[in-house]
Amino acid sequence: MRIQKRRCSVNMTLRILLPLVMILSLILPTSPIKAEENKSSSVNLSILATTDVHANMMDYDYYSDKPTTEFGLARTAQLIEKHRRENPNTLLVDNGDLIQGNPLGEYAVKYEKNDIISGAKTHPIIQVMNSLHYDSGTLGNHEFNYGLEFLDGTIKGAEYPIVNANVKTLSGENRYTPYVIKEKTVTDENGGKHQIKVGYIGFVPPQIMTWDKKNLEGRVQVEDIVESAKKTVPKMKAEGADIVIALAHSGIEKKAQSSGAENAVFDLATKVSGIDAIVSGHQHGLFPDAEYKGADQFDVDKGTINGIPVVMSSSWGKYAGVIDLRLQKTDGAWHVEDAKGSI
Known part of the structure; x- marks a missing residue:
């Protein structure tokens, strides 16, 4: 009952x-949690790029023995600081040919070589880069001018990752860290905070095997830039990279190149899937620039090749390249909604 x-x-x-x-x-x-996850967010991310600094840290002409207003990373640093104030969602990268090129670079090799190799002293140029808080860098062909031991010691002092994917050991392993994926905290247009996984990968011309034969023969081998990218970029995406930035110490031609090309940026932009931005260099030229106007797959006004934003910022710290990415997050995934490269 x-x-x-x-x-x-x-x-x-x-x-x-x-x-x-x-x-x-x-x-x-x-399901309020699910609704929040699916909410669309937009982030304006900037990539500032230096390239071919060639040891010109100061705005000083050592050959004329007088200050200059024409070049020097010290002057570029002012642009970097200004841009960071205007957009905290800013990354800073270097594209190589950093440690060689003027008496300051030669001084480090002549008088501080053993201390740099042993790790007792940080390369003076790397000290400057550390103080500017670079997010990543890569190797240029001139990094190999002083031998592998000196280069290893130089890299050891960097507080930012230096990446290269196409220099290999004789057994085919990567001689250097091929890529890194770093989290960057960014703020969207509504003030919301997000974590974006940024992948950095680097490349150097295979011709270093000829240019620095005495330092490299029998010790390393160099893979074609595009071949290396096709192998490695998918791994970065599989490991969760939301965007991939290629630091290519390589120049820009106006058409496709054959395997082993020195200047392979056009091919990176047109033949490799998954790259969201390319920093070019090596030629000491400018991109975007009127020189490329009208060339197939080039958009000089937007600073893109095949829709991929590209910058090449001359040399010696004369310019800073800027790639602006508008990132959209939809259903938990980030994608590039719009992009522009400029100098």
């Missing part, structure tokens, strides 16, 4: 609650 009364009480409670639950389900969101 007691059990039957309890059943009646339960049935009556259900008859009262069920209509209420149905009404509430129409009024209240069914």
Whole structure:
């Protein structure tokens, strides 16, 4: 009898609650957490790029023995600081040919070589880069001028990752860290904070095997830039990189090149899937520039090749390249909605 009364009480409670639950389900969101996850977010991300600095840290002409307003990373640093103030969503990268090229670079090799190799001293140029808080860098062909031991010691002092994917050991392993994926905290247009996984990968011309034969022969081999990228970029995406930035110490030709090309940026932009931005260099030229206007797959106004933003910022710290990416997050995934390269 007691059990039957309890059943009646339960049935009556259900008859009262069920209509209420149905009404509430129409009024209240069914899954607020899921709705938040699917909410669209936009982020304006900037990539600042230096290239071919060639040891010109100061705005000083050592050959004329006087200050200059024409070049020097010290002057570029002012642009970097200004841009970071204007857009905290800013990354800073260097594209190689950093440690060689003027008396300051030669001084480090002549008087500090053993300390740099042993790790007792940080290369003075790397000290400057550390103070500017670079996010990543790569190797240029001139990094190999002083031998592998000196280069290893130089890299050791960097507080930012220096990447290269196409210099290999004789057994085919990567001689250097091929790529890194770093998290960057960014702020969207509504003030919301997000974590974006940024992948950095680097390349150097295969011709270093000729230019620095005495330092490299029998010790390393160099893979074609495009071949290396096709192998490695998919790995970066598989490991969760939201965007991939290629630091290519390689120049820009106006058409496709053959395997082993010195200047392979056009091919990186047109033949490799998954790259979102390319920093070019090596030629000491400018991109975007009117020189490329009208060339097939080039958009000089937007600073793109095949829709991929590209910059090449001359040399010696004369310019800073800027790649602006508008990133959109939809259903938990980031993609590039719009992009522009400029000098």
